[in-house]
Amino acid sequence: MKLHKFLFGLSIALVPAGCSTPTNKFSDSTIAAIADFQDHRQTDSLVRQLLNTNSIYRIEAAKALASIQDSTASLQLGTMLLEDPIKQARMAAAFALGQTSGTASVNALIPAMEDINSEVVAEVLEAIGKTIQPTDLPLLNKFKPKDSIQQAGQAWGFYWVGLRGIADDKIVSKQLEFLKQNYSTQIRLAAAHFFNRGTKFTIGTGDELIAAATNDPSAYVRMAASAGLRKLDSTKVIPVLLSILKSEADYRVRVSAARSLTNWSNSQTLGGIIRALRDSSEHVGIAAAGRYLHLDLRCRRSRSQPKATELNPDYALEN
Numbered sequence: 413m414k415l416h417k418f419l420f421g422l423s424i425a426l427v428p429a430g431c432s433t434p435t436n437k438f439s440d441s442t443i444a445a446i447a448d449f450q451d452h453r454q455t456d457s458l459v460r461q462l463l464n465t466n467s468i469y470r471i472e473a474a475k476a477l478a479s480i481q482d483s484t485a486s487l488q489l490g491t492m493l494l495e496d497p498i499k500q501a502r503m504a505a506a507f508a509l510g511q512t513s514g515t516a517s518v519n520a521l522i523p524a525m526e527d528i529n530s531e532v533v534a535e536v537l538e539a540i541g542k543t544i545q546p547t548d549l550p551l552l553n554k555f556k557p558k559d560s561i562q563q564a565g566q567a568w569g570f571y572w573v574g575l576r577g578i579a580d581d582k583i584v585s586k587q588l589e590f591l592k593q594n595y596s597t598q599i600r601l602a603a604a605h606f607f608n609r610g611t612k613f614t615i616g617t618g619d620e621l622i623a624a625a626t627n628d629p630s631a632y633v634r635m636a637a638s639a640g641l642r643k644l645d646s647t648k649v650i651p652v653l654l655s656i657l658k659s660e661a662d663y664r665v666r667v668s669a670a671r672s673l674t675n676w677s678n679s680q681t682l683g684g685i686i687r688a689l690r691d692s693s694e695h696v697g698i699a700a701a702g703r704y705l706h707l708d709l710r711c712r713r714s715r716s717q718p719k720a721t722e723l724n725p726d727y728a729l730e731n
Contacts, residue, residue: 442469450476459488462505467498474504478511486512490520493536502527503535510539517543525555533558534565541569546578553582560596567602574610584613591620591637593628600624600633607640618644622652625669631662638668642675650676654684663693670700 438444442461446469449457458480461473474492477485486509493505506524509517521543524536540552552573557563567590573579574587590603607621615621621644625637638656641649649672656669670688673681688700 442466443472446472446476449473450479453480453482455480455482455485459485462488462492467496467501470496470498470501471504474501474508478504478508481512483512483514483516486514486516486520490516490523493520493524499529499532502529502532506532506535506539510535510542513543515545518545518548522551530559530561533562534568537562537565537569538572539569541572542576544573546580549573549578549580549583553580553586560599563590564596564598564602567599567606571602571606571610574606574613577610577612579606579610579613581613584615588615588620591624591628591633597630597633600628600630601636604628604633604636604640607643608636615643618648622649625665626652626656631665634660634662634665635668638665639672641669642672646676650680650684654680657684657688657691657696663691663695666691666693666696667699670696 438447442464446458446461449461455477458473458476461469462477464470464473470492474489477489489505489509489512493502493509496502496505502524506521509521518540521536521540525533525540527533527536537552537555544552552566552569555562555566557566567587570579570583570587570590573583579587587603587606590599593600595603604621604624607615607618618641621637621640625634625641628634628637638653641653653669653673657666657673660666660669666688670685673684685700689697691697691700
């Protein structure tokens with residue numbers, strides 16, 4: 413009993429002066445009301461909060477409208493984006509407009525490309541990528557960033573364009589340029605994910621993507637780039653992916669490489685997957701196990717089952 417009392421007293425003594433439990437933001441009645449408006453999709457009530465003198469409430473209301481995605485709020489959000497004196501509030505308005513498709517959202521975002529704050533401009537450019545129509549792509553493509561923050565926003569805007577399947581050759585060319593290491597990590601990451609998840613465009617030789625997958629200093633960029641290699645020509649890419657599986661230090665990149673290999677069903681890729689089953693990381697082994705079954709099934713269906721000697725884990729790298 414004495415020991416318990418001692419430990420309790422010691423724990424109290426060790427608590428720093430002035431330390432208190434963080435306040436739950438929903439203890440604020442206005443924030444709780446905004447959350448309730450969001451749950452019940454009461455756009456009019458949320459729009460009124462955009463005019464609140466307290467910037468915290470304006471930001472919360474804009475975030476709630478981003479969830480509702482009601483285009484009838486686009487005009488009010490556009491006004492907030494252009495006129496609110498608080499940077500974070502303008503960013504929240506830009507995000508909400510990006511979540512809300514429609515011409516009204518794009519028209520509200522375009523003037524804010526000239527905002528004095530680069531973080532706001534970056535949020536606007538990404539939002540435009542989510543909402544722009546194919547005929548207006550030059551608006552995003554021809555934008556001249558003033559710094560790396562705006563450039564990252566442009567790259568993420570391109571990412572969303574690619575995800576929507578409307579990227580043109582000029583955007584693909586710019587994203588290939590953005591993979592180079594003289595750009596910031598955020599820019600390179602956006603470009604790598606563009607090639608990983610984007611659809612309906614042609615990459616070309618993809619030398620920049622291969623370089624990013626093998627040499628980029630960020631594992632996150634290498635992960636996304638390795639996943640994007642599945643879209644390139646097999647003759648060039650398969651040896652690269654097998655090399656990544658053998659030499660890459662980060663297991664997450666090796667997982668991406670194992671998954672990309674399943675884009676081709678032949679003895680070389682199957683041998684690489686079997687080697688990955690013995691990887692030092694269980695995560696790579698688990699990824700390879702699922703992919704092995706997928707490849708084996710494809711080989712059986714195509715009646716191109718590899719010879720037993722070709723399934724040796726060392727075969728893929730020796731041949």
